Amino acid sequence: xxxxxxxxxxxxxKKFCRSLKKSLWYGVKDIAGEVIxxxxxxxxxxxxxxxxxxxxxxxLRRGECLGLIGRNGAGKTTLLKMLNxxxxxxxxxxxxxxxxxxxxxxxxxxxxxxxxxxxxxxxxSVLGLSKKQIDKKIEEIIDFAEIxxxxxxxxxxxxxxxxxxxxxxxxxxxxxxxxxxxxxxxxVGDMGFKIKCLNSVRELxxxxxxxxxxxxxxxxxxxxxxxxxxxxxxxxxxxxxISEGIDGYLSQFPTETAVAGTGGAVIENIxxxxxxxxxxxxxxxxxxxxxxxxxxxxxxILDLECKNTRFFIHIMDQGFEPIIAFExxxxxxxxxxxxxDLYRAKIELGKIDLNAGKYSLVISVExxxxxxxxxxxxxxxKFRVLSELMHWGSVVRQAEISFEQA
Amino acid sequence: xxxxxxxxxxxxxxxxxPASAIRHPIKLLREMLRDLFASRELAWRLFVRxxxxxxxxxxxxxxxxxxxxxxxxxxxVLLNRxxxxxVGTLPLPYPAYVMIGTLLWQVFADAINSPIKAVTAAKTMLxxxxxPREAILISGMLEVLFNFIIRLVLLVVIFIYYxxxxxxxxxxxxxxxxxxxxxxxxxxILLTPIGLLYTDIGQALSMxxxxxxxxxxxxxxxxxxxxxAQLTLINPVSPLIVTTREWLAIGAATNLFPALxxxxxxxxxxxxxxxxxxxxxxxxxxxxxx
Numbered sequence: 001x002x003x004x005x006x007x008x009x010x011x012x013x014k015k016f017c018r019s020l021k022k023s024l025w026y027g028v029k030d031i032a033g034e035v036i037x038x039x040x041x042x043x044x045x046x047x048x049x050x051x052x053x054x055x056x057x058x059x060l061r062r063g064e065c066l067g068l069i070g071r072n073g074a075g076k077t078t079l080l081k082m083l084n085x086x087x088x089x090x091x092x093x094x095x096x097x098x099x100x101x102x103x104x105x106x107x108x109x110x111x112x113x114x115x116x117x118x119x120x121x122x123x124x125s126v127l128g129l130s131k132k133q134i135d136k137k138i139e140e141i142i143d144f145a146e147i148x149x150x151x152x153x154x155x156x157x158x159x160x161x162x163x164x165x166x167x168x169x170x171x172x173x174x175x176x177x178x179x180x181x182x183x184x185x186x187x188v189g190d191m192g193f194k195i196k197c198l199n200s201v202r203e204l205x206x207x208x209x210x211x212x213x214x215x216x217x218x219x220x221x222x223x224x225x226x227x228x229x230x231x232x233x234x235x236x237x238x239x240x241x242i243s244e245g246i247d248g249y250l251s252q253f254p255t256e257t258a259v260a261g262t263g264g265a266v267i268e269n270i271x272x273x274x275x276x277x278x279x280x281x282x283x284x285x286x287x288x289x290x291x292x293x294x295x296x297x298x299x300x301i302l303d304l305e306c307k308n309t310r311f312f313i314h315i316m317d318q319g320f321e322p323i324i325a326f327e328x329x330x331x332x333x334x335x336x337x338x339x340x341d342l343y344r345a346k347i348e349l350g351k352i353d354l355n356a357g358k359y360s361l362v363i364s365v366e367x368x369x370x371x372x373x374x375x376x377x378x379x380x381x382k383f384r385v386l387s388e389l390m391h392w393g394s395v396v397r398q399a400e401i402s403f404e405q406a
Numbered sequence: 407x408x409x410x411x412x413x414x415x416x417x418x419x420x421x422x423x424p425a426s427a428i429r430h431p432i433k434l435l436r437e438m439l440r441d442l443f444a445s446r447e448l449a450w451r452l453f454v455r456x457x458x459x460x461x462x463x464x465x466x467x468x469x470x471x472x473x474x475x476x477x478x479x480x481x482x483v484l485l486n487r488x489x490x491x492x493v494g495t496l497p498l499p500y501p502a503y504v505m506i507g508t509l510l511w512q513v514f515a516d517a518i519n520s521p522i523k524a525v526t527a528a529k530t531m532l533x534x535x536x537x538p539r540e541a542i543l544i545s546g547m548l549e550v551l552f553n554f555i556i557r558l559v560l561l562v563v564i565f566i567y568y569x570x571x572x573x574x575x576x577x578x579x580x581x582x583x584x585x586x587x588x589x590x591x592x593x594x595i596l597l598t599p600i601g602l603l604y605t606d607i608g609q610a611l612s613m614x615x616x617x618x619x620x621x622x623x624x625x626x627x628x629x630x631x632x633x634x635a636q637l638t639l640i641n642p643v644s645p646l647i648v649t650t651r652e653w654l655a656i657g658a659a660t661n662l663f664p665a666l667x668x669x670x671x672x673x674x675x676x677x678x679x680x681x682x683x684x685x686x687x688x689x690x691x692x693x694x695x696x
Contacts, residue, residue, distance in 0.1 A: 024603045027693040031599050034685040037428040085422055085536045087692040094422040104534050113459040125451035126537050128444075178417070 005097070006179050006209040007060040007083065012092035013233075014078050015045060016052035023048075043091050052078045054233035055092070062178070065210040067224030067242075069217070069249045074230040076213045080104065080181050083211065098178025101127075101204070103185045106167030112156035116147060116166055119155050123170045137173050144200075145169035146193070165193055172200040180204055183213045198222075217246050217356070221390035243356065243386045250358040250384055251284070253318055257379040264303025264374030265365045270381050271296045285383035287352050289396060295347045295381055299334075299365060301374075308368035309334045313347055318358045320378065323394055333368055355396050356387040428685060438684060441538035448537060449544035452528075456549060471556045475512060479505045482625045493626040497656050499568045505560060506654060507624035510586055510647045513554050515615050517590025520546040521683075522601040522608055525690075532691055539687050540680075543595070550587060565655075573657035582650025585669040589642060592672050595679035599686035603693060623648055642668045 017023035026046060045051070053075040060066055068076050081087050082094060084102050110119045120141055124134045142151050145165045147158070155163060168185065182201065198219075204210075205223070214220050220227065220242075227245025228238045229252075237248040271278055272285040273294040279285040287293055301309060310333050315324040326349065334343065361381035366373050387396070427434045461467040482504045485491040496503050524546030525532065532539070565572065601607030621637040624647065628638045638644050645664035652659045659665075 023693055027603045027689055028600060030689045031682075031686045034426045034428065034689065035682060037426045043424075081533075081691075082422060085420055086533065086688065088424060088688045089422055090424050092423075094420075096420045096422075097417040099418065100420070100536070102535070111455050111459045113462050114455060118455065118458065122451055122455045125448045126531060126535055128448075128537060130447055131451075 004061040004063075005059050006062055007058075007097075007211070008093075008095040009056055009058050009079075009083070010093045010095075012053060012056050012079070012082060012089045012094055013043075013051055014053040014075075014082060014087070015049045015090050016078070017046075017049050019048040022046070051233045053082070053089075056230075056233075056235045057092075058228060058235065058238055060179075060209040060211065062207065062209050064226055065205055065212055065224045067220035067227045067245065068211055068213045068230065069215070069220060069227065069245070070230035070236075071252055075233040076230055077183060079230070080183055080211065080213060083179075084181055096179055099176070100179045100181065101171075101175035101177025101208075102181040102183075103168070103171050103175075103201075104181060104183045106164050106171060106185060110155050110163065110167070113154055115154055116145075116151040116158070117142075119166065120170055123167065124174055127171060127174060129174055133174070141166075141169045141173045144173055144196070161190065161193075168193075168197055172197070172204070175204070177204070177208055180208045180210045182210065184215070217249070217390040218392055221246060221356075221388075241388075242390075243388050246356055246390060247286075247384055247386055250318070250356075253358060255318070255358070255360045255379045255382050257377065259375070259377050261364070261373045261375040262303065264301065264306055264367070264372075265309070266300045266302065267297055267363050267365065267375050267377050267380075268300075269296075269298040270361070270363065270377075272381055272383055279383075281380065283382075285381075287383050287385050289353065289356065289385055289387040291352055293349045293352045293383070295345075295349060295361065295363075297345050297347075297363060299343045299345055300341070301343075301365075303367070303374055306367045306369075306374060309374070310366045310368045311345065312362075312364045312366065313349075314362045315349070315354070315359050316362055316378070317394070320360075322362070323354065323359065352383075352385060353396055354385050355391050355394055356385050356389075358382070358384050426685065428681075434681075434684075438540075438680065442540045442544075445538035445541035445544060448541040449548065452541060452545035453548040453552070456545065457552065468556070471553060472560060475505065475508045475557055475560060478508050482508075491626070494629070496627060498570070502564045502568050502570060502655065503651075504625050505564050506651050507647065509554065509557050509561060510583065510650055511619055511622065511624045511643075512557070513550065513583060514586050514590040514643055514647075515619075516550040516553060517547075517587045518594040518597075518615065519611060520550050520591060521594040521598045522611075524549075525598060525602055526608075529694060532687070533694070539684065543680075543683070547587075547591065550591075554583065554587075570655055572655065573653075575653040575657055575659070576655075579650050579654035582646060582653055582665075585665070585672065586643070586646045586650060588676055589646060589668065589672045592676040592679055595683055596675065598679075598683055599690060602690045618643070642672075 017026055026049075056079060058066070068079070070076050078087075080102075082089050083096065084100060084104070085096075110123065114122070117138070120138060121131070121134055142148050145162075145168070147162055147166060150158060150162065155166070158166070185197070185201075202223070210223075212220065212223055224242065226238070226240050227242055227248075229236045229245055229248040231252055237245060239245045239248070268281070270281040273296065274285070274287060274291050285293075295313070299311075311328060313326050313328065314322045317323050326347070328347075359382070360379045362376065362378045363380060364373055364376035461470065464470065479501060482491065483501050486493055486500055493500065521543055524542050528542045531537075532542070564570075597607050597611070601611075618641075621634055622641055622643050623638065628644060628648065629635045645661040645668055648661045649659045649665040652661075
């Protein structure tokens with residue numbers, strides 16, 4: 001372990017138990033094992049157990065900020081708890097150098113009956129500070145939290161946002177760690193306070209090794225210079241490329257395809273094409289931000305009543321929120337006499353200037369006369385947009401800025 | 407788990423492995439003492455927090471600290487007056503005897519309940535923040551002792567009312583109270599790890615305590631024959647309460663040797679309880695979530 005390495009995690013695993021009854025009983029057994037000084041026997045799974053963290057290894061140096069991402073239950077928080085020394089690993093070894101600071105449970109230990117001021121002292125003591133140190137910093141904390149008017153009111157009269165602000169202020173003003181653990185701390189408060197938090201976290205980060213757990217890819221791509229993706233306890237990818245890391249995370253989310261409509265038409269063989277590559281309907285396309293994207297698909301009209309049809313296409317994000325609609329009315333009407341012929345449609349979607357993320361298409365066909373949807377397929381034409389940074393917007397455009405002296 | 411200071415780089419290095427800390431007893435002992443020392447300020451702060459919050463949302467406030475022993479004493483005095491309860495011959499006025507007994511028993515009962523109660527209340531903090539775990543225990547201890555000190559006021563009132571002059575041995579009673587406290591706390595801390603996993607322990611505790619009080623000479627003199635005498639004999643609280651009461655208000659201690667034995671065993675087991683608490687804590691945190 002080199003001198004700058006502050007966190008060293010080596011083959012670390014942790015078991016969890018699905019059943020509460022068994023979990024409690026295993027707890028009793030484990031305590032007994034501790035008391036008799038058992039050294040092994042931790043490494044096999046008992047009934048109902050699973051690896052919440054499975055053979056994870058990494059090292060982190062000063063100045064590195066590791067974005068730890070993954071779906072809920074992937075083991076991020078469990079790993080963080082082990083790094084923080086709250087629970088023991090079942091396998092492997094963790095070595096932490098220097099002062100460890102954690103912004104995890106903001107305001108833990110707050111008593112709702114006590115005033116904000118009293119709670120600052122309690123909270124700061126829990127973080128390991130002496131009264132003298134707190135006395136020196138209390139004004140700074142109150143200012144940071146922006147709650148001077150309420151500081152002598154009981155915390156139970158605070159809004160939840162104010163409580164979090166106070167909790168964050170205590171931690172941010174007082175700790176100066178070598179290793180900083182952050183778990184979803186920036187997900188709260190109004191935008192103004194968030195910016196303030198971001199700035200102070202950035203200051204803390206400058207001279208520390210940081211593990212940053214978040215579901216906000218924007219924050220992760222802004223703060224982190226390294227990304228680790230966890231999936232079902234395993235460290236799936238540990239990379240210096242932010243786009244690769246975020247993409248690794250996004251690719252974990254399956255997009256369900258759903259077909260609706262009267263069944264009067266069939267849409268199939270949906271293919272995506274960029275300049276250099278094509279993808280079949282089963283595959284997920286990779287599109288670099290700014291690349292052009294085309295779609296082709298086969299349409300067969302089965303409904304013999306239907307003489308004129310109209311064709312629609314949208315881009316949806318991961319949560320099936322429509323992001324881009326395309327104006328197709330000028331070219332989308334297809335008229336025919338009697339037909340069960342196969343038509344091949346080609347749609348040019350143009351430049352994909354979407355933010356990095358995972359997207360899919362909705363393609364639908366409507367009877368142009370009755371306006372009844374005869375086919376609608378959602379979650380098809382899946383593609384992921386790659387970019388080095390997660391931007392703060394759905395659409396990312398280039399803007400030229402010029403300055404002149406006023 | 408262990409922490410060492412690396413002299414070459416000046417960093418504190420914490421190493422976490424699955425191995426039980428008990429395999430390195432000297433290191434463990436050093437860490438326990440270090441954490442005990444490190445937790446004093448936090449323990450005090452937590453105690454002040456709980457104490458100042460306790461009666462803030464209450465109209466009668468600190469009166470609640472006095473009411474239970476007063477009502478308890480009053481009940482037994484009433485039972486005695488009406489002849490339902492036969493307490494035997496007493497060296498003290500009965501109300502004073504009961505009041506002293508009740509206060510001492512309360513120390514024992516509070517001390518038994520203290521660790522589980524304190525750790526349960528601090529569950530979220532324990533699950534999320536790394537701080538010396540001893541602080542929770544000590545703040546609970548402070549609370550029990552402080553409650554006793556408040557209730558001493560009642561004792562002063564009773565002594566003055568009945569004109570009891572404290573004997574020379576009265577200061578020794580502080581040692582007696584300490585021993586009673588340690589005995590309760592020792593039992594409590596030994597039960598804590600299991601009690602945190604299974605709420606049965608907490609449930610059973612309150613039941614057992616009310617039964618236990620009946621075969622402890624709290625409100626009557628210990629009988630010399632019969633099944634109650636047998637129970638009193640094996641009851642570790644009895645010699646401590648009897649001795650403390652004698653030191654406080656009568657003078658000569660009649661039960662000193664058993665009291666001493668109980669105290670010494672208590673101290674040894676108290677240390678074992680502390681050790682168990684430390685070893686069990688990461689497992690408890692893991693199992694109780696929060």
